[in-house]
Amino acid sequence: MVGIASSSSEGPSTQQPRSTARATTLGILAALAGLMFGLDTGVVAGALPFIATDFHAGDALQGWIVSSMMAGATVGSLFAGRISVRFGRTGAMLGAAILFLLGTLLCALAPGPAIMIVGRLFLGLAVGVAAFAAPLYISEITVESVRGAMISFYQLMVSLGIFLAFVSDSLLASGGHWRWMLGVMALPASFFLGIVLILPHSPRWLMMRGEKERARRVLQSLRSDEEVAEAELVDIQSRLQKSSDAGLGLFRSNPNFRRTVFLGMLLQIMQQLSGINALLYYAPRVFQAAHFGTNASIWATTLVGLTNMALTGVAIACVDRWGRRPLLILSCGIAAFSLAGVGTLLAIGAQSFGLQLLLCGFVLLFVAGFAIGEGPLVWTLCSEVQPTRGRDFGIGCSTVTNWAANWAISNMFPLGMAMMGASSTFLMFAVFNGLFILVTVLFVPETKGVSLERLEANLFAGTRLRDLGR
Structure with a gap:
C-alpha cells in the first residue's frame, strides 16, 4: 500500500503558534486528495472481473490495466516536486484534480482496453502529484502541535477511500455494472476539483516566490495571533535563506x-x-x-x-x-x-x-x-x-x-x-x-x-x- 510523507520536519520555532479553525478546515479539505487516492486504488478490484469478461482480457492484459495507474504515479511522483515549486501546492493539486476527472471519464467510457489503460495512466499521474502536494500543503499550513495528526488524517482518508470504493463495487456487482463502478468516481473528483479552487497558496510557497505580503495575509488568517504569525513568517524566511538544493x-x-x-x-x-x-x-x-x-x-x-x-x-x-x-x-x-x-x-x-x-x-x-x-x-x-x-x-x-x-x-x-x-x-x-x-x-x-x-x-x-x- 502506498502511503504519504511530509517533507516538513523543521525544528520548532521559539514561539508556540496556535492554529485556527480555518487552518484545520483547510487541512481537512486538502486531505480529500487522499480520499481520491484511495477511491481510485480500490475501485479496480471489484470492476476488474467484469472488465476482463467484456474486453476478453487475459492475465497479462489485466495486469496492464491495473498496473498502468502505478506507472503513471511513478512518472507523476518524479515531476511532482518541480510542479509544486513552479505552480504551488494548490496549483499541483488543481492539475491532479483535473486529471482525476479526465481519467475517470476515460475509464468509464472506454470502448476497449487501450483507452482504459490511458485513463488509468491519467489517474496515476494525478495520484503521483497529489500524494506529494497535498501532505506538503497540509504540513505548511498547520502548526507543529497538530501536524502529525493532520497528516495521519490524510492516511485515514486514503483507507476510507479504498473502503468506500469496495462498498460501491459491492452494491453494483449484482448487475456487473463496471462502467458505473468507475464512472461514479467522477462525483468525488468534481467535488475535489471545486475544493481545490478555494484553497489559498501556502505561506511558505508564497515566500519562496518573494510574495511576502501575500504570505503574511495568509498566515494571519491561519494563526490565532498576529505576533505569532509574524514570528513564523520571519522563521520561514530565515529557513529559506539557509536551505539549498543539497540533496x-x-x-x-x-x-x-x-x-x-x-x-x-x-x-x-x-x-x-x-x-x-x-x-x-x-x-x-x-x-x-x-x-x-x-x-x-x-x-x-x-x-x-x-x-x-x-x-x-x-x-x-x-x-x-x-x-x-x-x-x-x-x-x-x-x-x-x-x-x-x-x-x-x-x-x-x-x-x-x-x-x-x-x-x-x-x-x-x-x-x-x-x-x-x-x-x-x-x-x-x-x-x-x-x-x-x-x-x-x-x-x-x-x-x-x-x-x-x-x-x-x-x-x-x-x-x-x-x-x-x-x-x-x-x-x-x-x-x-x-x-x-x-x-x-x-x-x-x-x-x-x-x-x-x-x-x-x-x-x-x-x-x-x-x-x-x-
Missing part, C-alpha cells in the same frame, strides 16, 4: 546520507513485497480461487477495506506508545503467519464453507497486521531518518521506489497466480514478510521520542543505522 550533492559526497536513502528505498520495496497491493487490487480474484462466488468475493473484499481503515486508526494511536520497531516486527510477524495460512488453505482447496470462512479470516488478519505497521510506519521512518538538507531528495527517492515496485508487483501478480498458482504466490509473500522482520532487526532504528536533530547527528557521526535513535 543530490549530499548523496554523492556523503556515504552516511547514502545509507538512509538506501534504507528508505529498501523499506519501500519490502512494503510492496508484503503482498498488500496484490491483495487490494486482485482481492475478488483471490477469493474466487477459494471458490467464493463473484458477488460473495466482492463483498468479502469490502471487509478487507473496512479492516484496513479501522486498523490504520489503531496504528496512529499506538505508534508513539509502543515505538516503531516493536510495532513493525509485530506487523511483519502477523502478516507472515496469516499469508502462510492463506497459502496453505489455497493448496488444500478451501471448498467447504468452514474453510472459506477461515481463509477469509486469514486474509483479514493479514490486512490488520499490515495496517498496524508495514503500511504507515514505513512512510514515517522514511521521513524521520533523512537529514534536513537531504530530506526532499531522500523522500523523493523512496516515493519513486514505492511506485515503481508497486507497478512491477501489480503487473506481475496475475501472471504469477497463473504460472505458480495462488497457493505458491501467497506462500512466497509470507516468506518476504519473514525477511522483513530480519531487515527491521538489523537496520531499522527506534525513533520514538528522539529528536530529528539527534537522529541527524548520529547519522553523520557514522552510527550504525539501527542505533540512530540512541
Whole structure:
C-alpha cells in the first residue's frame, strides 16, 4: 500500500503558534486528495472481473490495466516536486484534480482496453502529484502541535477511500455494472476539483516566490495571533535563506546520507513485497480461487477495506506508545503467519464453507497486521531518518521506489497466480514478510521520542543505522 510523507520536519520555532479553525478546515479539505487516492486504488478490484469478461482480457492484459495507474504515479511522483515549486501546492493539486476527472471519464467510457489503460495512466499521474502536494500543503499550513495528526488524517482518508470504493463495487456487482463502478468516481473528483479552487497558496510557497505580503495575509488568517504569525513568517524566511538544493550533492559526497536513502528505498520495496497491493487490487480474484462466488468475493473484499481503515486508526494511536520497531516486527510477524495460512488453505482447496470462512479470516488478519505497521510506519521512518538538507531528495527517492515496485508487483501478480498458482504466490509473500522482520532487526532504528536533530547527528557521526535513535 502506498502511503504519504511530509517533507516538513523543521525544528520548532521559539514561539508556540496556535492554529485556527480555518487552518484545520483547510487541512481537512486538502486531505480529500487522499480520499481520491484511495477511491481510485480500490475501485479496480471489484470492476476488474467484469472488465476482463467484456474486453476478453487475459492475465497479462489485466495486469496492464491495473498496473498502468502505478506507472503513471511513478512518472507523476518524479515531476511532482518541480510542479509544486513552479505552480504551488494548490496549483499541483488543481492539475491532479483535473486529471482525476479526465481519467475517470476515460475509464468509464472506454470502448476497449487501450483507452482504459490511458485513463488509468491519467489517474496515476494525478495520484503521483497529489500524494506529494497535498501532505506538503497540509504540513505548511498547520502548526507543529497538530501536524502529525493532520497528516495521519490524510492516511485515514486514503483507507476510507479504498473502503468506500469496495462498498460501491459491492452494491453494483449484482448487475456487473463496471462502467458505473468507475464512472461514479467522477462525483468525488468534481467535488475535489471545486475544493481545490478555494484553497489559498501556502505561506511558505508564497515566500519562496518573494510574495511576502501575500504570505503574511495568509498566515494571519491561519494563526490565532498576529505576533505569532509574524514570528513564523520571519522563521520561514530565515529557513529559506539557509536551505539549498543539497540533496543530490549530499548523496554523492556523503556515504552516511547514502545509507538512509538506501534504507528508505529498501523499506519501500519490502512494503510492496508484503503482498498488500496484490491483495487490494486482485482481492475478488483471490477469493474466487477459494471458490467464493463473484458477488460473495466482492463483498468479502469490502471487509478487507473496512479492516484496513479501522486498523490504520489503531496504528496512529499506538505508534508513539509502543515505538516503531516493536510495532513493525509485530506487523511483519502477523502478516507472515496469516499469508502462510492463506497459502496453505489455497493448496488444500478451501471448498467447504468452514474453510472459506477461515481463509477469509486469514486474509483479514493479514490486512490488520499490515495496517498496524508495514503500511504507515514505513512512510514515517522514511521521513524521520533523512537529514534536513537531504530530506526532499531522500523522500523523493523512496516515493519513486514505492511506485515503481508497486507497478512491477501489480503487473506481475496475475501472471504469477497463473504460472505458480495462488497457493505458491501467497506462500512466497509470507516468506518476504519473514525477511522483513530480519531487515527491521538489523537496520531499522527506534525513533520514538528522539529528536530529528539527534537522529541527524548520529547519522553523520557514522552510527550504525539501527542505533540512530540512541
